[in-house]
Amino acid sequence: MITPSEALLPATDRALLHRIAVAQAEGRTPSLAAAVVRDGRTVWTGFRGAVGDAEPTADTQYRIGSLTKSLIAVLVMRLRDEGLLDLADPLSAHLPGTGVGELTVAQLLSHTAGLAAEPPGPWWERTPGALRPELGDIVGGAPLRHPAGRLHHYSNVGYALLGALVARLRDMPWDEALRREVLDPLGMSRTSVLPSEPYARGWAVHPWADVLLPEPAEETGLMAPAGQLWSTVGDLCRYAAFLADGDARVLGADSLAAMRDPAAPPGRDSWDGGYGLGLQLMRAQGRVLAGHTGSMPGFLATLWVSVADGVGAVVLTNATSGPAVAATAADLVGIVADREPRLPGAWRPLPEVDPELLELTGVWYWGAAPFALRLAAGGSLELSPLGVPGRASRFRPAPDGAGWIGLDGYYEGERLRVVRAGEAATEGGADRPGAVSHLDLGTFVFTREPYEAGAPVPGGVDPQGWRAGES
Incomplete structure (x- = not known):
């Protein structure tokens, strides 16, 4: 239920409805369901076309295809956070007998393992999973297409292996682990391996006539972690809110931020997108979006989140091709974020302050370049030129x-130390009482005065100090 305080402005509502109406009409899809989430709450839903004799609703299931992969990645990151695996581990350390055991978990997550895009045999999305009963049947005899770790090559096979990895380490089917660890905690009760009413049937639309052909909806067996799931815009709004902010019951904000970090370069022809650890990344209208697209015979799906704006959007359709759902979902995010920008949080003073930290604030110099050091919430620091x-x-x-x-920028992962008088500037040494001599940031020395005399500036400071220009 959208409360009045959460509702969008009428003009925004109209713009969103117009965007999906154009997508459904020009894309010639039997039905389209869409929703927008802002700051963790669903603030808009819109529907066009029909499922059977009725308009779809927020409870109508559609097949979401490769959006399934992002949920598998969440399960893998949970295993990492629990210490059951490391992303640098070779697959064989946890799942022997695949024939590609040298590939790492991180490479599989980011599609940089070099694996073939599809398993051997007939197109897996339109044929029964029983055709490939063993892992060897989906990997095949010559599965590598590129050297591991070199480039991004999307692989459905890789995510089938990750699903098998989850099943082995949890000692239960991957979908049962998903239900217990992700879907139930997030309240995603209408997300499932098999459809349940009400759900949309998948259709192919004739390219030159307004007629339909039903698409098969096969159970894909061991390939299911690559694209089997069905879901609703209602459930996916809950998932979008989770991807933006995290949930301690499922995965924390830091781990989700790691999933959004680019782990694979974009393709050779475009620098507008990339891939993290199980999440697609796209730059659109000046903002960075994270989420995933999905397709299965008869269905297209997209979920995008702009973390900076606190806005996410979901678009689901039941056509094999036609509607530009990825662009539509990006446009929905942009409409809300541009027309109703996020309000900054109210400024409040710190509840308490450490005098020694307060002493560090103000202007510091790297050589002759001035920088400001500011104290922020939680004892964190911000350094800026x-x-x-x-x-x-x-x-x-x-x-x-x-x-x-360091959390970001050039100094991400580097250590900033306060060096006090008489203390050797050895990395990792504890701060001790005494007057502050300088700041050591990954061997860069910051002093209170430009090229301060007597400070341990690398290369020394000319003893004659600053002087007038020489002719």
């Missing part, structure tokens, strides 16, 4: 208590 472009980063306290660790 003053007046000119430069290297800016945020820092959070290091787990070992020795300084801070």
